[in-house]
Amino acid sequence: MSNEIRYNLSMSLANGNLKDSYSTSGLQANQNVQEMVRNMVPLSAMPVALDYGNITNPGLALFSNLSTETDLAYTVGVGVQISGNFSTCFSIPPGQQVGPVFLADNVPLWAKSYPVSTNSSTTFLMHLDDLSIISTYDHSIYDDESISSANVKFGTGSWAGRSGSPASIITVQYGMDLEPEEENFTIDFWAFMPWGTLSLTEPVPCFCFNDPSIETETESYVPYHFEIIIDTDGYPMIFASSTGKSWDMISGTDGPLNGKSSIALTPDAWNHIAIVRNGSNWRIYLNGEITLDITVPGSVFVSIKKDEAVLRFGMSYHFATYAPTGFYMDEFRFIKGLAEWTQPFTPPTAPYVVDSVPVNLFYVIYGK
Amino acid sequence: MANEIRYNISISLKNGYLSDTYATSGLQMDQTNQGLFRNVVSVPVGSIGTVLDQGNVINKGWTVFSNLDTTNFVQIGIQYTGPGMIPSLFYPVLKLLAGQQSGPVYLGTSSKMWVAKADTAPVNLFYIVYEI
Numbered sequence: 001m002s003n004e005i006r007y008n009l010s011m012s013l014a015n016g017n018l019k020d021s022y023s024t025s026g027l028q029a030n031q032n033v034q035e036m037v038r039n040m041v042p043l044s045a046m047p048v049a050l051d052y053g054n055i056t057n058p059g060l061a062l063f064s065n066l067s068t069e070t071d072l073a074y075t076v077g078v079g080v081q082i083s084g085n086f087s088t089c090f091s092i093p094p095g096q097q098v099g100p101v102f103l104a105d106n107v108p109l110w111a112k113s114y115p116v117s118t119n120s121s122t123t124f125l126m127h128l129d130d131l132s133i134i135s136t137y138d139h140s141i142y143d144d145e146s147i148s149s150a151n152v153k154f155g156t157g158s159w160a161g162r163s164g165s166p167a168s169i170i171t172v173q174y175g176m177d178l179e180p181e182e183e184n185f186t187i188d189f190w191a192f193m194p195w196g197t198l199s200l201t202e203p204v205p206c207f208c209f210n211d212p213s214i215e216t217e218t219e220s221y222v223p224y225h226f227e228i229i230i231d232t233d234g235y236p237m238i239f240a241s242s243t244g245k246s247w248d249m250i251s252g253t254d255g256p257l258n259g260k261s262s263i264a265l266t267p268d269a270w271n272h273i274a275i276v277r278n279g280s281n282w283r284i285y286l287n288g289e290i291t292l293d294i295t296v297p298g299s300v301f302v303s304i305k306k307d308e309a310v311l312r313f314g315m316s317y318h319f320a321t322y323a324p325t326g327f328y329m330d331e332f333r334f335i336k337g338l339a340e341w342t343q344p345f346t347p348p349t350a351p352y353v354v355d356s357v358p359v360n361l362f363y364v365i366y367g368k
Numbered sequence: 369m370a371n372e373i374r375y376n377i378s379i380s381l382k383n384g385y386l387s388d389t390y391a392t393s394g395l396q397m398d399q400t401n402q403g404l405f406r407n408v409v410s411v412p413v414g415s416i417g418t419v420l421d422q423g424n425v426i427n428k429g430w431t432v433f434s435n436l437d438t439t440n441f442v443q444i445g446i447q448y449t450g451p452g453m454i455p456s457l458f459y460p461v462l463k464l465l466a467g468q469q470s471g472p473v474y475l476g477t478s479s480k481m482w483v484a485k486a487d488t489a490p491v492n493l494f495y496i497v498y499e500i
Contacts, residue, residue, distance in 0.1 A: 004381060004382055004383040005379070005380070005381050006379070006380045006381075006382075007378060007379040007380070008376065008378040008379075009432055009469050009471060009472070010375055010376040010378075011373070011374070011375040011430060011432055011471065011472045011496070011498070012373070012374050012375070013372055013373050013374075013399065013404060013498055014372055014374075015372040015399045015402050016402060018402045018403075018404070020404050020406075020496070020498075022432055022496055024434075024469060027468070027469060029465070029468060031381065031383050034383050034384060034386045036381060036386065036388055038388075060379060062377055062379060062390060064392075079461075080446075080459050080461065082457070082459060087446065087459070089445065089446055089459075089461045090461070090473045090474055090475055091474050091475070092474060093397070093474065096395065096397060096474060097377050097392060097395060098472065098473050098474055099377055099379070099470075099471075099472075099473075100377065100378075100379045100470065100471075101462055101470040101471065101473055102462055102463055102464055102465070102468055102470050103461070103462065103463065104443055104445065104460035104461055104462055104463040105460075105463060107445075107459065107460055107461065109461075364379070364388070364390050366379070366381050366388070
């Protein structure tokens with residue numbers, strides 16, 4: 001048998017005086033075993049493995065995004081799983097198709113659609129029931145057994161502190177949605193502080209945003225970036241830098257750069273903490289009440305390689321501390337580009353739902 | 369501007385009594401900024417891939433690949449480097465046997481660099497990238 005598969009390629013460009021054309025026809029390939037699959041799969045923000053049917057050796061394939069919408073949010077990403085993290089290899093805009101392409105051997109492909117975005121904001125959400133991330137962007141994630149079911153606000157799990165060795169840290173890397181910059185944003189999460197059994201000697205880090213790609217002769221990271229910390233008395237604090245060299249924007253202590261909440265967390269209870277930037281206005285909302293209201297212009301330090309930004313749960317770069325055992329966080333969300341709250345509010349009573357777009361992906365695969 | 373990029377897709381299979389055909393024509397896509405890159409690169413054999421230069425193209429759009437070698441295959445995919453000192457790992461997505469072509473592929477929102485890797489001997493890979 002030979003040349004059972006035939007295919008053509010045709011692509012052209014005409015943009016003003018820039019013109020280009022590439023076309024080949026009558027291309028052929030062999031298929032040794034009678035195998036093929038046609039399938040349509042509904043996609044959501046959670047990646048799913050593409051079913052190859054009975055195909056043992058995938059060969060030629062094409063993919064079609066059946067969405068007729070024009071929003072980027074309806075784009076389909078096709079990619080691979082790397083250490084449990086979905087990594088987009090190529091995209092399929094609404095109504096577009098990709099192929100024919102010859103697939104690599106023994107590399108299962110996965111696909112997802114991107115979350116709905118009704119404005120220019122991006123949403124990064126972790127329920128912390130597991131290590132799943134709901135985001136427009138791909139991320140890599142590293143964990144030191146941080147998810148626990150011992151004390152949860154929503155769902156089946158939460159992030160549990162542990163300052164021993166290894167410390168309980170979740171590291172999320174990559175993604176343009178992890179740089180606060182100078183845009184409006186909303187960060188909110190739940191925190192549980194067990195003062196009844198815990199005597200704190202140093203601040204409790206919730207999150208730090210940073211970028212390890214910038215290296216100096218003495219440092220492999222920039223210690224001044226953006227951090228959210230709870231002090232030893234239970235007061236949430238913001239630290240922000242525009243230079244990467246000092247806390248020149250907001251320093252989480254009393255004083256001219258005050259970034260400290262006026263109210264402490266309720267001990268031995270779940271507290272909702274929201275950090276909201278609206279223009280130059282920065283606020284902390286503790287359980288829906290405004291507990292910090294300051295005006296600070298400027299841009300949070302922007303790394304050279306924005307897409308390598310890092311978010312770490314339970315660690316402070318600057319203070320070199322880790323969150324202690326007994327401290328829990330749940331339902332973390334970071335919206336970049338939107339100040340969700342500008343007035344006191346009632347904290348959420350349920351985990352967030354980021355709408356998954358019901359995109360259907362159609363694909364054809366011929367076996368080799 | 370609209371519909372500056374046009375492409376067609378056509379594949380068919382006939383293997384004994386098993387036959388299948390899929391063809392669509394007149395597919396269109398916008399190109400906001402003028403830009404394209406055509407290149408032939410000699411892809412070496414190695415444990416990791418060779419980054420495919422995209423010239424002055426900033427926002428990678430539609431791409432076609434053609435293996436110009438008459439004997440050997442080439443794999444195309446993404447390369448992944450974890451935080452710290454984790455070595456780069458090559459993840460093939462496409463595998464082009466001698467003379468085979470693939471595309472158009474929309475690289476789009478993937479921020480990762482595409483790389484290619486030969487297996488038994490260096491191969492020449494021709495590719496075109498359109499700006500979006």
